Amino acid sequence: MSNSSRNAMLAKIRTAISNGSRGDFHEAHTNAAYLSNDDENIAVRIDLFAHRVAEYKAWVGRCKADAIAQAIGERLMIRGKKRIVIPSDLPASWLPTGIDFIRDAQLDRAEVAGMDGVLSGAALGIAQTGTIVLDGGAFQGRRMISLLPDYHLCIIRAQDIVGMVPEAFTQLETARRNPIQPYTFISGPSATSDIELNRVEGVHGPRTLDVFIVG
Amino acid sequence: MKKPESVIIALAPRFEVGAKSALQNTQLRRNMGKATQTIRAKRAAVVEELSDWESLRVAGQHIKDEVLQHLDTYLVQLEDAITQAGGHVHWAKDAHEANEIVTRLIQATGAKEIIKVKSLTTDEIRLNEALELAGITAIETDLAELIIQLAHEKSSHILVPAIHKNRSEIRALFQKSMNLPELTDEPKELAAAARQYLREKFMTVRVATSGANFAIAETGSVCVVESEGNGRMCLTMPDVLISVMGIEKILPRWQDLGVFMQLLPRSSTGERMNPYTSIWTGVHADDGPQEFHLVLLDNGRSDVLADSVGRQTLHCIRCSACINVCPVYERTGGHAYGSVYPGPIGAILTPQLVGMAHADSLPYASSLCGACYDVCPVRINIPEVLVHLRGKVVAEKQAQPKSWFDGENIGMKAMATAFGHRSTYEFAQRAGQLAQWPFVHEGYIEHGPGPLGKWTAMRDFPAIPPQSFRDWWRERQRDE
Numbered sequence: 182m183s184n185s186s187r188n189a190m191l192a193k194i195r196t197a198i199s200n201g202s203r204g205d206f207h208e209a210h211t212n213a214a215y216l217s218n219d220d221e222n223i224a225v226r227i228d229l230f231a232h233r234v235a236e237y238k239a240w241v242g243r244c245k246a247d248a249i250a251q252a253i254g255e256r257l258m259i260r261g262k263k264r265i266v267i268p269s270d271l272p273a274s275w276l277p278t279g280i281d282f283i284r285d286a287q288l289d290r291a292e293v294a295g296m297d298g299v300l301s302g303a304a305l306g307i308a309q310t311g312t313i314v315l316d317g318g319a320f321q322g323r324r325m326i327s328l329l330p331d332y333h334l335c336i337i338r339a340q341d342i343v344g345m346v347p348e349a350f351t352q353l354e355t356a357r358r359n360p361i362q363p364y365t366f367i368s369g370p371s372a373t374s375d376i377e378l379n380r381v382e383g384v385h386g387p388r389t390l391d392v393f394i395v396g
Numbered sequence: 397m398k399k400p401e402s403v404i405i406a407l408a409p410r411f412e413v414g415a416k417s418a419l420q421n422t423q424l425r426r427n428m429g430k431a432t433q434t435i436r437a438k439r440a441a442v443v444e445e446l447s448d449w450e451s452l453r454v455a456g457q458h459i460k461d462e463v464l465q466h467l468d469t470y471l472v473q474l475e476d477a478i479t480q481a482g483g484h485v486h487w488a489k490d491a492h493e494a495n496e497i498v499t500r501l502i503q504a505t506g507a508k509e510i511i512k513v514k515s516l517t518t519d520e521i522r523l524n525e526a527l528e529l530a531g532i533t534a535i536e537t538d539l540a541e542l543i544i545q546l547a548h549e550k551s552s553h554i555l556v557p558a559i560h561k562n563r564s565e566i567r568a569l570f571q572k573s574m575n576l577p578e579l580t581d582e583p584k585e586l587a588a589a590a591r592q593y594l595r596e597k598f599m600t601v602r603v604a605t606s607g608a609n610f611a612i613a614e615t616g617s618v619c620v621v622e623s624e625g626n627g628r629m630c631l632t633m634p635d636v637l638i639s640v641m642g643i644e645k646i647l648p649r650w651q652d653l654g655v656f657m658q659l660l661p662r663s664s665t666g667e668r669m670n671p672y673t674s675i676w677t678g679v680h681a682d683d684g685p686q687e688f689h690l691v692l693l694d695n696g697r698s699d700v701l702a703d704s705v706g707r708q709t710l711h712c713i714r715c716s717a718c719i720n721v722c723p724v725y726e727r728t729g730g731h732a733y734g735s736v737y738p739g740p741i742g743a744i745l746t747p748q749l750v751g752m753a754h755a756d757s758l759p760y761a762s763s764l765c766g767a768c769y770d771v772c773p774v775r776i777n778i779p780e781v782l783v784h785l786r787g788k789v790v791a792e793k794q795a796q797p798k799s800w801f802d803g804e805n806i807g808m809k810a811m812a813t814a815f816g817h818r819s820t821y822e823f824a825q826r827a828g829q830l831a832q833w834p835f836v837h838e839g840y841i842e843h844g845p846g847p848l849g850k851w852t853a854m855r856d857f858p859a860i861p862p863q864s865f866r867d868w869w870r871e872r873q874r875d876e
Contacts, residue, residue: 187487190694194468194643197702202465213455215655216448233668287682290599290633310661310669323683324632328625346669347654354650360481361615363680366657366673371625374665375540375556376563376583378431378438384539384587385594386625386672 217351219309219344226308227394230342233311237369238382239390246395249336250277253300256391262297262332268322271300275336285326293325298332299387304356304364306342306394307349313337313392314349315365316356324363333387335367339396408734410757415724415732424560428729431559435720438666439771445668446658455655457775460711463646464701470613470646471692477616481678483688488640490695495526497691498605498638502532505636507603511594513620513630514538515607516554516714517640517693519736520749523605534605535597537626539590546573552730554737555664555716560729594626604630604685608641609713610656611690613648617677618690621660621670631674637685642693644701644710656713659773663715696749705784706748711774712741718768718778724761733758740768744781752788759785803847828860835859 219226231241244252254277257265264281266288276282283296302320303313313335315321320336327333343349353364371386382388408414418424443449463470475485488494502510510527512518512534524534536545540558544551547569551557558566567581570589579589606627610619618639620627631637647656653675661670679688700706719725719739730738735746735755743762747755759782768778790808799805814824835841836859844852851857863871 186489186493190487190489190643190692190698191468191471193694193698194471194701197698198465198467200702201704201707203704203707213451213458214448215451215455217654237671294595294599307669312669317680317683324628325683328628328632346658347651350651350654350657360680361617361677363677363683364673364675365628366669366675368667368669368671370671371623372671373539373587373624375538375543375558375624376566376586377427378434378556378559379583380665380667381583381587383584384591384624384626385537385598385629 215347216345217347219348221308221344223339223342226342226344227339230306230308230311231394233308234306234313234369234392235311237311237372237390239311239369239392241392241394243394249275249393249395252393253277253334253336254280256334256393257298260298260332260334260389260391262334264295264297265334266293266296266299266326266330268301268320268326270322271302271320275300285322288326290325290329294329296330298334298389299326299330300334301327301336303335303337303341305349305352306337307344307346308342309345311368312346312349313367314353315367316353317362318356318358324365327365327367328386331387332389332391333367333370334391334393336393336395339394342394411732411734411761412757414734415728415761418728418732421729423562424729425727427560427562428726431556432720432726435666439663439717439720440666442662442666442668446662452655452658453773453775456659456713456773457711459647459652459655460644460774463648464644464707464710466648467643467646467701470648471643473613474611474616474646475692477612477614478618478678478688478690479616481616483616483678483690486689486691488691488693488695491521491693494521494640494691494693494695495523497689498523498640499527499530499532501636501638501689502527502603503530505603507532507601507636509533509535509597509601510603510605511535511537511597511601511630511634512541512604513606513622513627514541514557515605515640516736517607517642518605519551521640521693521695523640535594535601537594537597537630538622539587539624539626542590542594543569546570550731551736552738553716553719554714554739554741555719560731594629598626598629598633602634603636603638604634606630606637606639608639608645608690609660610647610653611641611645612650612653613646615650615677617650617675619653619673619675621657621664621673623665623671625672628672628674631676632684634685636687636689638689638691640691640693642695643697644712660713660715663713663717663771663773696751700745700748703748706744706781708776709741709744709748709781711776712745713774714741715773716741717771717773718776721767721771722762723765723767724763728761733761740778740782741776744776744778744785747785752785752792756789756792759789807847822866825860825864825866829862832859 235241304316370382370390371384372382373384486497543558553559563581609621725739737745743758764779841857
């Protein structure tokens with residue numbers, strides 16, 4: 182059944198393409214000159230990223246590479262989070278003492294949902310839109326662990342922040358693995374605009390998002 | 397040729413009838429006015445930020461043009477890429493076939509309950525009703541869809557289906573259906589109630605369905621754009637994921653997302669970026685569903701493709717910017733359109749998908765002001781398509797013998813003759829000057845005779861002045 186539908190659909194589409202073609206209409210707008218990267222220096226870019234992430238009502242901080250563990254410890258203390266799930270490859274040097282970190286070695290969903298929060302790295306950041314991209318690469322883990330807990334502390338390296346959206350897709354394409362990894366773009370905590378079109382933070386994803394920019 | 401089943405309009409009255417009763421609902425008009433004005437201002441502010449917005453629109457239009465010009469090639473490329481990545485691709489000519497495929501896939505898992513990411517395409521084919529007949533319950537997980545489902549109502553906006561409801565109406569609904577008598581009308585608390593209500597479903601239901609915002613032909617990647625995290629839940633937690641996508645949603649290259657992920661969030665919710673976007677490619681080992689199906693749906697789209705003026709309708713990325721800016725929609729709300737797709741885009745998409753005969757009042761649900769064209773992120777010339785479709789409505793009417801006796805048709809034909817030549821025009825003008833006197837009141841005709849009466853019921857018709865422009869011009873030249 183499905184093969185005959187496939188062939189019938191493709192045949193109909195091919196006829197429609199030639200019947201409905203408007204010729205000149207297609208050629209007129211080739212190579213639209215939209216911006217594909219910004220010329221800003223890294224300092225301006227990091228500031229913009231921090232500012233834009235914060236506008237989504239996420240908390241943003243900066244720290245030096247040799248002070249990550251201390252920064253994380255202070256932040257988790259302020260938030261009162263004690264049991265934190267981490268990706269299996271997260272470096273031990275990031276982890277402060279006094280907090281219960283549980284490595285994700287195929288934890289089941291109820292265990293992950295029962296955590297106070299998740300601590301992860303990120304693939305890259307987009308300054309223009311205040312977006313964090315996760316691709317399941319280094320220090321990020323499975324999609325489930327950054328989704329079920331109500332709190333997400335995300336660590337992003339300054340050199341991984343790009344200026345604009347098209348740059349992000351170029352970079353992700355360069356870093357593509359085989360088979361292709363799943364991607365999650367995160368811009369602030371989960372939110373809805375479904376009630377009178379006002380943005381309200383906190384529906385199904387983590388309701389609190391903290392971000393450290395390292396470097 | 398047989399048209400696809402009329403899955404869009406469910407015995408809806410004509411637009412002018414639906415609009416009339418909507419206009420009398422003052423609560424609705426207040427809710428709609430507030431909501432559309434809020435979202436317009438937000439959109440304008442974030443669009444203003446981008447110096448290359450016009451170039452992005454042109455790029456978006458061009459990419460979509462290219463897709464449609466080579467749609468067969470890109471569909472086959474997408475199918476190959478998804479199959480290689482461990483997914484399955486199904487082809488559905490119409491709503492009936494698509495529903496059959498999805499039902500069969502769910503039945504194979506033995507599931508009696510599925511979770512759903514908000515999807516217009518599954519609304520269009522009325523998947524929930526088809527599943528219900530097969531004894532399968534579909535649980536909507538988007539907040540607004542949940543509101544609509546609990547209230548047993550129909551959507552009135554493609555992005556915010558419950559836009560016609562205000563917070564106190566939502567509170568009353570949740571109090572009753574979730575058994576939460578203490579609930580206040582604070583949006584934050586209402587969202588928390590939905591979080592709690594759906595969490596157990598996300599943790600236990602094994603099958604999910606979704607739509608798709610984009611699919612990339614070269615990689616086989618599928619993309620869902622959302623806000624709440626219900627999308628991430630449905631795309632990550634179940635064992636089986638079934639996505640239904642209109643054939644026109646395809647993009648050729650990965651890089652094209654760099655254009656559309658700027659155009660869509662800013663046009664849609666007026667944000668620089670939506671909170672969550674998920675992109676997956678087939679199945680991923682140890683991460684998310686281990687069985688993935690994509691159903692490619694035609695359901696009238698290839699008929700739209702075959703119309704050189706109407707084709708651009710298939711550029712649509714369902715952002716809803718045209719709906720939010722439309723002065724007609726702002727006043728009537730979405731239900732008057734009687735379609736899953738309301739507003740300007742609905743006025744051109746619906747009649748083309750279901751056939752003119754089923755929706756011939758919709759191309760007239762517009763003042764042709766053109767605001768929709770200005771905001772469209774992929775530059776669909778909606779007024780052009782509206783006029784084109786109006787032409788089709790008239791042509792279909794004129795093809796019927798009873799049109800020979802139709803007052804409007806006779807009048808229009810007489811006008812076409814009168815406007816065709818200078819002498820007949822001037823003669824008609826003079827005849828009109830003489831004949832109009834019983835109806836003129838202070839320079840205007842407020843109650844026209846015969847078929848003109850319908851027109852003047854809503855607006856005044858300026859009377860033909862005693863001296864026409866042509867008379868004045870001739871006189872002026874004589875005087876010189």
